[in-house]
């Protein structure tokens with residue numbers, strides 16, 4: 154691993170979707186980001202993920218659908234909430250829905266296919282931030298809504314692994330606490346059997 158890569162992994166931070174402005178990636182950068190996202194460990198080459206891009210006016214159009222779905226699924230939603238939903242995808246110049254798609258039956262367990270979709274999300278995060286963009290991987294209510302599933306055209310075997318917001322960070326996020334290694338790492342010893 155090159156030094157810049159390890160430095161990036163050791164210092165990278167997510168940036169809130171609310172703090173992402175223009176510009177987003179240009180088409181060459183977007184190609185790199187998506188190519189990196191598709192270059193993840195993938196048992197038996199099933200490609201158990203796909204990507205849906207939201208850019209430009211499509212973000213506002215999808216926001217209109219989100220507001221309608223929110224109104225239908227949560228009829229008590231306030232006007233302020235519906236307005237927020239209408240603007241949800243306008244928080245960043247680019248939103249990428251990462252869709253986990255499980256091939257079944259398959260010799261590859263569903264768990265492994267889902268893990269590969271998580272890896273695709275993280276490669277998106279790492280690639281976009283390596284290019285200098287602010288990135289936020291979120292699910293929010295939209296990832297779990299039946300109405301949003303339908304609006305995205307998901308099949309039965311598909312789930313939203315995340316919505317990855319990408320843009321230019323308006324500020325530098327503070328560091329956040331990380332687990333101490335001695336709390337999450339142990340060394341297996343044969344005499345403990």
Ligand SMILES: Cc1cc2nc3c(=O)[nH]c(=O)nc-3n(C[C@H](O)[C@H](O)[C@H](O)COP(=O)(O)O)c2cc1C
Nearest residue numbers: 165166167168169289290291292293294314315329
């Ligand atoms: C699958 C998944 C879903 C997430 N969904 C949300 C979410 O809906 N809202 C949120 O504020 N953060 C969510 N997060 C957390 C952020 O992506 C991010 O991890 C957190 O803000 C700190 O990020 P950092 O450690 O990369 O700086 C989610 C993380 C994962 C892995």
